[in-house]
Amino acid sequence: MAAKMESRLTAYGTAARLREKAGLTDVLAQWSTPLSETGVSEPRTLVLRKHSLDVQGPNGELLRSIPRSLSSGAAVRETGGGAWLELSLTDGTKIRLAMALLSGIRELTAIAERIGQWAKEASDSDGESANGSAEPASDAGQAEAGAARPAGRSLRTAMSKRLRVLSGLLRYAAPYRKPLMLSGAALLIGVGLEALPPYLMKLMIDGGVLGSSQARFAGLIGMLLAVYVLQAAFQVLRSSISIRIGNRMISRIREDMFDKLMRLSVRYYEHRASAPFIGRIQYDTSSVQSFLSEGLPQLLAQLVMTGTVFAVLLLIDWRLTLWVLCAVPLCGLAAALLWPKMRSLMNRTWNVQFLLQKYIGDALQGVRVIKAFHREEEEKARFGYWNESAVARVIEQQRWSQWLQPGFNLAVSGGIALVWLVIGRQVIRGTASLGTLVAFTTYLSMFIGQLRWNLSLVGQANTSIASADRIFELLNTQEELPEPAKPVPLADARGEIAVDRVSFGYEKGRSVLEDFSLRIRPGEKIGITGRSGAGKSTLLQLLGRFYDPDGGSIRIDGIDLRTLATADLRRHIGIVFQETFLFDGTIAQNIAYGRSGASPMEIMEAARLARAHTFIERLPYGYDTLVGERGVRLSGGEKQRIAIARALLLNPPILLLDEATSSVDMETERDIQSALETLSEGRTTIAIAHRLSTLRNADRIIVLDRGTIVESGTHDELRARNGLYRQLLEAREEARELEEAVP
Amino acid sequence: MSAMSGMSGTGERIWIDPARIRFRQEEGGLLAASWDGRNGTVAARLLFPITHTDSAIWIGEPTGEEWGVLLSLDGMESASRAVLEGELRLSPYLPRIKRITALRRQLGQFHWEVATDRGPFAFQTGPLYEAVTAMPGGQRIVTDACGQRFLLPEERRMNGRTGRRLAKWL
Numbered sequence: 056m057a058a059k060m061e062s063r064l065t066a067y068g069t070a071a072r073l074r075e076k077a078g079l080t081d082v083l084a085q086w087s088t089p090l091s092e093t094g095v096s097e098p099r100t101l102v103l104r105k106h107s108l109d110v111q112g113p114n115g116e117l118l119r120s121i122p123r124s125l126s127s128g129a130a131v132r133e134t135g136g137g138a139w140l141e142l143s144l145t146d147g148t149k150i151r152l153a154m155a156l157l158s159g160i161r162e163l164t165a166i167a168e169r170i171g172q173w174a175k176e177a178s179d180s181d182g183e184s185a186n187g188s189a190e191p192a193s194d195a196g197q198a199e200a201g202a203a204r205p206a207g208r209s210l211r212t213a214m215s216k217r218l219r220v221l222s223g224l225l226r227y228a229a230p231y232r233k234p235l236m237l238s239g240a241a242l243l244i245g246v247g248l249e250a251l252p253p254y255l256m257k258l259m260i261d262g263g264v265l266g267s268s269q270a271r272f273a274g275l276i277g278m279l280l281a282v283y284v285l286q287a288a289f290q291v292l293r294s295s296i297s298i299r300i301g302n303r304m305i306s307r308i309r310e311d312m313f314d315k316l317m318r319l320s321v322r323y324y325e326h327r328a329s330a331p332f333i334g335r336i337q338y339d340t341s342s343v344q345s346f347l348s349e350g351l352p353q354l355l356a357q358l359v360m361t362g363t364v365f366a367v368l369l370l371i372d373w374r375l376t377l378w379v380l381c382a383v384p385l386c387g388l389a390a391a392l393l394w395p396k397m398r399s400l401m402n403r404t405w406n407v408q409f410l411l412q413k414y415i416g417d418a419l420q421g422v423r424v425i426k427a428f429h430r431e432e433e434e435k436a437r438f439g440y441w442n443e444s445a446v447a448r449v450i451e452q453q454r455w456s457q458w459l460q461p462g463f464n465l466a467v468s469g470g471i472a473l474v475w476l477v478i479g480r481q482v483i484r485g486t487a488s489l490g491t492l493v494a495f496t497t498y499l500s501m502f503i504g505q506l507r508w509n510l511s512l513v514g515q516a517n518t519s520i521a522s523a524d525r526i527f528e529l530l531n532t533q534e535e536l537p538e539p540a541k542p543v544p545l546a547d548a549r550g551e552i553a554v555d556r557v558s559f560g561y562e563k564g565r566s567v568l569e570d571f572s573l574r575i576r577p578g579e580k581i582g583i584t585g586r587s588g589a590g591k592s593t594l595l596q597l598l599g600r601f602y603d604p605d606g607g608s609i610r611i612d613g614i615d616l617r618t619l620a621t622a623d624l625r626r627h628i629g630i631v632f633q634e635t636f637l638f639d640g641t642i643a644q645n646i647a648y649g650r651s652g653a654s655p656m657e658i659m660e661a662a663r664l665a666r667a668h669t670f671i672e673r674l675p676y677g678y679d680t681l682v683g684e685r686g687v688r689l690s691g692g693e694k695q696r697i698a699i700a701r702a703l704l705l706n707p708p709i710l711l712l713d714e715a716t717s718s719v720d721m722e723t724e725r726d727i728q729s730a731l732e733t734l735s736e737g738r739t740t741i742a743i744a745h746r747l748s749t750l751r752n753a754d755r756i757i758v759l760d761r762g763t764i765v766e767s768g769t770h771d772e773l774r775a776r777n778g779l780y781r782q783l784l785e786a787r788e789e790a791r792e793l794e795e796a797v798p
Numbered sequence: 799m800s801a802m803s804g805m806s807g808t809g810e811r812i813w814i815d816p817a818r819i820r821f822r823q824e825e826g827g828l829l830a831a832s833w834d835g836r837n838g839t840v841a842a843r844l845l846f847p848i849t850h851t852d853s854a855i856w857i858g859e860p861t862g863e864e865w866g867v868l869l870s871l872d873g874m875e876s877a878s879r880a881v882l883e884g885e886l887r888l889s890p891y892l893p894r895i896k897r898i899t900a901l902r903r904q905l906g907q908f909h910w911e912v913a914t915d916r917g918p919f920a921f922q923t924g925p926l927y928e929a930v931t932a933m934p935g936g937q938r939i940v941t942d943a944c945g946q947r948f949l950l951p952e953e954r955r956m957n958g959r960t961g962r963r964l965a966k967w968l
Contacts, residue, residue, distance in 0.1 A: 092827055094888045096917025132860070135847070135890025136947055141828075149839065150826030154891070158944040327928065399966045402903070402926075406968060409927035528924070562945060 081105035083173065086166040090154040094137065099153040101140070101166060103173060108142070110152055121150070129170035131163055133565060140167055143174075157562075161605070223527050224347070227304040238296040239355075245289035246359045250367060251282050253497035261490035293356075297347075305344035311530055312336050320535040321601045325561070330416020331409050335529060339522035346519030354512040364502045371495050372487075375477060379470055379499060393459065394517075400452040401518060407448045411441040466503075474499055536603055542620035548612050548627040549577040550708040550739030552598065557607035559597060567593045568762040571607070577708075580740045582750030582770075584783060585759035591743045592633065594759075595711045598741065599630055611709070629702035629734075633714040633743075635694040642671055643678040645697055649705040657704060665700035666730040667693070692723035696730065703734050710735055712742040716749055724749070747784050756780065812866030814857060816874035821881040829885045831857065836865060842882060843889045848933050848949065855886065893919060894949045895940070898960040903967060910940070914948065921946065926968050 084103040091097040099118075100111040108126060110119040121142060128143045132151075138160050140152045155163040228235060259275045316332060368376040418425065418434055425434050474496055481487035552575040560566040567590045575581055583591050596602055597609055600616045609616045616624060629649075637645045646661055647653040653661075658678060662668040670693055674680045682688055682697075689697070695715060702710065715731060716724045728749055731742070744750050751770045758766035758773065758780045766778045773780035819833040821842075831840045838859075845854040845867070852871050858864040871879050893914035900911040908929065911920045921942035923929035931939045936952035953961050 090916075093884075094891055094893075094916050096893075096914070096919060134843075134888055135892070137888075137891035142826075144826075148826055149824070149828050151828060154888070156891075156944070157946045331927075402967050403965075406925075406927045409925075525925070 084166060084169050086153075086162060088153050088155045088159055088163070090137065090156060092139065092151045092153050094154050101153055103166070103170060108152075108170060108173075119152075123173065126170070126174040128174050129167040131160070131167045133160070135565075138163055140170075142170065223530070224343070224523055227307055228300070228347075231300045231303070234296050234300055238293050238300075241289045241293040241296070242356050243359060245286060245293060246356055246363055248282050248286040248289065249360060250363045250501075252279060253494045253501070254367070255279050255282070256497065257488075257490035257494035259490075260493055261488045297351075301344050301347040304347055305340050308343065308526060309336055309340050312340070312526060315530050315532065318534055318538075319532060321596070322535055322561070323532070328413040328416055330419075331412045333416075334409070334412050335525060339525050342519050342522035343526065346515055351516075353508070354516060357508045357512060361502060364498050368495065368498050368502060371491060371498070372478070375474065375495070379474070389462075393455070397452070397455060398517065398521075400448070400455060401521060404445070404448040404452050405521070407441070407445045411445045414438065414441050470503060471496055471499060536600060536621070538620060539618050542623065543614050543618045545611065545614060545619055545623050545627060548708045551575065551577045551612050552709070552739060552741075553610040553613070554594070554597075555608050555610070557597065557604040557609060559593060559602065559604045559606075561593075561602075566605075566762060568597075568604075571763060573757065573764065575739055575741070577739055578737060579755065580735055580753045581742070582753030582756040583741060583743045583759060584745065584747060584750060584756065584780065585765075586779075586783075589759035590762040591759055592713055593762075595630070595713050595741065595743060598709075598711055599628055600624055626705075627707050628709045628711060629705045629707035629738075630711045631695075631698050631702050631713065631715045635691075635698040637682045637689070637694055637697060639682070641676075641679045641681055642674075642697060645682060646678075646700045646704060648701050653704055658700075661700040661704040662697075664703050664730060664733050665696045666726045667696035667700050670696075692727065695727060699727065699730050699734060708738055710738045710740045710742075712740065712744075714743055714745065716744070716746060745787075747780075747787055758783075812864070814866040814868045816868055816871055819857070819868070819878065820875060821878040821885075823881050823884070829881065831865075833857075833865065840865065841889070842885050844886055847886075847890050847892060848937055848939070849935050851886070855882070887915070890947075891916075892947055892949050893917075894951065895956075897957060898963045901963045901967060908967070910942075912948065919948070921948075930968060 081104045082102055083105060085100060087098060087100045089096060089098055091099055098113045100115070102109040102111060106123050108121045108123070109117055112118050121144070125144050125146075126142060127145045130141045130143070132139045132141045137154050137156055139154050140163055142150045142152050144150065255275055255278055259272060259279075313336065365376070365380075368379075414437065418438065425431060475492070478487055478492045478495055482489055482492050552573070554571060554573040557568055557571045558566060559568045559571075567588075571590070571594070573594075583594065585591055597604055600609075600619075600621065603617060611619070611624070611627070638648065642662075643655070643658050646658045646667075650657075655678070659668065662671055662678075671678055671680070680688075699715065712731065716727045724746065731749075732752070734740075735742075742750065742753065747770075750756050753770070755767060756770060756773055757764055758778070760779055766773055766776065766780050768776075774784060814833060819831055821829060821831050821840075824830050824839065828839050829842055830838060831842075832838075840857055841860045841862075843856050844851060845856055853869055855868040855871075856864065857866060857868060868874075871882070874882070893916040895912045895914050897913040898910065899913060899918075900909070902909045908923045908926060909920070910923065912918070921944075923940060923942050929941055930950065931941070933939060938950040940948045940950050942948070950956075950964075953964070956964075
């Protein structure tokens with residue numbers, strides 16, 4: 056039967072093509088994808104026509120055509136890493152039409168909805184309506200394949216990015232224009248002074264020592280000393296300016312980096328280890344700093360110096376200078392050939408160092424687990440592996456560098472020996488003075504020395520640019536939750552919440568909430584329950600705007616969360632997370648975290664309402680007890696109560712509680728429950744709980760399953776029904792009985 | 799033995815005997831199976847899609863209801879096996895890189911051009927230390943800027959030129 060239908064489909068497609076050729080275009084929407092229905096990298100275009108759905112191949116050839124009369128609906132079937140568009144036919148057959156990559160799933164969903172509507176309209180009108188109005192082809196349906204696409208498309212040029220990095224660094228230098236200009240002036244004078252001594256030596260040899268003039272010789276020595284003193288003075292002036300400015304600039308960069316880290320969304324950190332960020336803030340900025348404060352001024356000084364010395368050399372003997380100069384392009388060529396290798400080695404070293412940092416961060420965070428499972432030796436071995444890899448990469452990098460310096464020295468010595476040979480013979484013949492020989496060789500040593508310096512400074516500059524690149528990569532990271540340009544003010548929220556057709560998934564292609572809607576009245580207490588993975592915590596994360604929904608909207612008092620300033624939103628929302636995080640500091644600091652100006656009285660009152668005061672006040676240092684990193688010195692229940700006190704002190708109109716009593720025993724739970732009752736008075740409260748007893752007093756309980764609401768009502772109403780809530784309740788009661796039966 | 803219990807606890811795990819299940823591809827391209835009196839469209843996915851590509855295969859209804867798990871493909875009728883393997887290459891969709899034709903770094907961003915078992919792809923990733931994740935067994939996962947993943951086999955399984963391109967940066 057399917058084969059019969061297939062032939063009908065193709066025949067229909069041919070007719071549609073003929074109509075198109077005749078100019079009778081009836082395209083309603085179309086969508087392109089880089090993948091075939093079998094997942095091969097081969098473009099497909101779906102053309103939704105008034106009477107058929109066509110699938111076209113890479114060259115626009117018709118591969119398949121399905122009449123509207125045979126179509127009954129369309130669905131998106133997600134597979135990890137992609138999704139299919141699945142068309143249902145009226146006889147129950149399903150057809151995989153095309154496949155989308157992750158980047159194209161949104162467009163795929165849009166076209167699937169469009170096809171579904173198109174098929175439904177056909178069945179509603181019992182076949183085809185001859186008078187149906189043709190809609191314009193939707194441009195939005197043209198899927199952009201995203202970053203992963205078949206090869207062949209052009210890549211963006213790197214120049215604009217490189218310029219952005221440099222202009223980014225210059226932006227930080229802009230506030231220090233005047234001191235930088237002063238430094239530049241000191242640099243020029245310093246270079247001029249540095250170029251003088253060899254010339255004075257020439258004068259001393261030719262006019263003082265050889266000319267036997269004691270007074271002239273002493274005068275020249277005096278001048279030489281004065282030059283050295285001035286040279287040192289200008290160097291100190293320049294260094295002091297550079298060090299001050301460099302450090303200030305780096306402080307600004309660090310502040311900007313940390314500010315950016317604070318603004319980036321939770322999603323950004325989900326797939327990233329936190330430890331390497333320490334490296335970025337510390338080491339990358341240090342690398343940029345050493346370049347800005349020392350390297351860059353030195354590089355400029357050396358460049359000016361090189362130019363000056365070269366000019367003097369030309370003045371002394373231009374022919375010989377040009378001969379010597381022939382060697383410079385060779386050195387440049389050698390450097391150009393070696394540089395890509397050095398760049399690659401630096402990258403490889405950085406990669407392993409990143410992984411080493413990441414490993415150390417992981418191991419330290421999981422130290423309890425390591426000890427509990429007695430895996431210290433295995434972890435030491437893993438550390439050893441990464442450490443050895445890092446050392447091997449550094450050795451590899453330094454092994455290459457070690458050849459550069461001696462090679463360059465050899466070239467320099469050879470050049471100087473050549474000059475001694477050529478000018479020495481001229482001195483013997485009497486066509487050149489001894490002073491000229493000494494001055495030329497000294498200037499030549501200086502010139503080649505400058506080149507060598509410049510080479511090493513270019514290396515340093517490149518390391519620093521790579522660091523600056525990583526810094527700006529972070530600073531330029533697109534924020535997923537952008538602050539609105541003109542945020543809508545939320546003065547005093549009443550606490551009305553509207554979740555309207557929200558869809559969301561943490562990863563592309565895996566929805567957690569689908570077409571989810573919920574209305575909450577101001578001051579209403581909502582309990583949310585359901586099986587694990589039903590989307591409960593996700594809903595709270597969306598309400599707190601830790602993520603933005605992929606589709607639909609969430610509004611507070613009628614204002615879309617995306618149009619509110621984040622600070623304004625968080626001021627109105629108090630959150631108690633399932634996993635309580637306490638900062639390294641005192642209990643008082645942790646309670647007052649959301650309100651830095653809270654008085655001791657307010658902190659104590661919040662602790663009292665959270666039923667935390669009893670245990671706090673029994674501690675030897677009371678509210679000034681240091682809780683240690685991650686709050687290790689407190690029990691789960693104690694930490695939970697501090698978190699509740701923290702939310703209480705904020706006094707928000709909306710309260711989100713995510714399993715606030717999950718980590719405590721029953722007695723503590725009762726205690727915390729009573730604290731939560733106090734906390735939720737007069738506020739819109741949304742509480743997630745597996746322990747359904749904690750939701751008993753909620754005005755309404757929402758039961759979630761696979762991202763949708765399956766039941767809603769009061770505890771008694773839901774208990775009376777034979778639904779999921781009752782199943783969960785019975786399972787819970789069973790577990791409790793078992794718990795109590797164990798002696 | 800059509801099925802056996804292999805797991806205690808809250809739910810009994812059903813192991814499917816590879817010799818007793820038949821897979822076929824329906825006209826529309828969907829996977830269908832018949833086993834133990836059941837027949838119809840099924841979903842199949844590897845439970846270890848990177849480390850064990852021919853074992854631990856979940857089979858169930860497209861709606862998510864589990865039929866059981868195939869512990870291996872040994873003993874499965876060859877046509878069934880071919881159909882199932884074809885389906886597993888798509889779920890999860892994880893193109894396996896066979897060759898890297900270009901890998902360029904442009905200020906922290908890496909531009910990849912690769913030949914995979916699913917055809918050629920070009921994509922962009924951030925720094926390699928973030929984009930390339932080592933997996934047990936030496937394979938690596940490359941995640942592009944859109945979250946799309948590609949499997950990068952162990953270095954010894956790739957040709958010399960690809961190895962050199964990779965070794966330049968990784």
